[in-house]
Amino acid sequence: MAEVEWLQEQGFKVNPDTAHHQGVDEVVRRCRWWEDRREALDYEIDGVVVKVDEKALWGELGVVGREPRWAIAWKFAPTTATTTMKKVVWNVGRTGHLVPFAMLEPVHVGGVTVSTATLHNEEDLARKDVRDGDEVVVMRAGDVIPQVVSPKLPRKNKSARKPKPPRKCPACGTPTVKPEGGVWTICPNRSGCPEQAWQHVKHFVSKGAMDIEGLGEKQAAVFLDLGLITDVADIYDLTEERLVEVDRFGETSARNLVAAIDQSRRRPFKRVLYALGLPGVGYVTAEALADHFGDIDLLYDADPDAIAEVEGVGPIMAEQITESIRDDATWDLVKKLKEKGLQFKVDPSEQRATGGPLEGKTVVLTGSLPALTRGRAEALVKDAGGKIVNSVSKKTDYVVAGEKPGSKLEKAEKYGTEILDEAGLKALVAQ
């Protein structure tokens, strides 16, 4: 440690998470700690170096080949591997987008065996230029879906053709279209394509969305197959009597499911908005939109410029949101779901305090504060009418930095965002 400290004093950049540990158990714990947060770092690492800081021991420990025993690398499981891509196949997403993914010869990567990997979209596929039969590099990091990084060139089969999206939807056979200026080929059969319906139901009932327990992807497929539901709005018409007719559905599970469905009517507007599954609107964006507009009708009426004022929404996404919310299929569904009693307005009891010193301001918290817990600091900001966001952007008003603030502080410095410490935050909310 002493040397690291000396280097730091001389002005060298030293990793702030370098630490001193006693004994093997502590070292192992620390290495695991690093591996756990690997994905959260904004730089890539493939392991950690463990060094003995007692120089007197170096000679005693010695060197094997070129590798000193007093400086050992703890390597993490590799996150890339090479394998053969058998072919590209196309999935239909919940909004009809045809999503390419790769069927692979099974390969061990990042601690699991992988046989499919995503290629994201047509543009990505074209940019990477992977073709059926190619040797490809596959990457898997954390819980992220494995992806094809690149082909290994030169390719063995020189005549392999570039994969193209299918002319007909693989799920319903409807001729596919590629809207002008779009990056996706889509199945335009929004109301009749079974795959789109299934994907949407799956998303709609998932944890971050309506969170309907007892209605998973298997049940969704069964209900759609049986014609019990044709879209997500039909879920709210399911009754115990109808459910017990379904194979393997007992009275108890039917009763529980109906209760869970009923309960989901109380999910807040932001989750309903997320559950709608508008293209590009993930949970964070849905929450920001719900917070900003407070009512689906106001979001419907908003033009793209107004939507682009929302934290985290750029002009292109704003256009896309306007287009998809005003789409007949979407708006018809909204109307149906409103009739079923879902929340399309922010509940006033959930609204942030108004008239406080931080009204309309966004605040990022980073690092640990000397006295306030994170929860307490968030409550202070919210009570003062402010909003907590997770990442620093040009639109962020304040960054409150404690000890070990990390990259958020650097970003704040780059953007010239006002930086506060705990005392500064307290003074601000007390105004």
Ligand SMILES: [Zn+2]
């Ligand atoms: Zn289709």
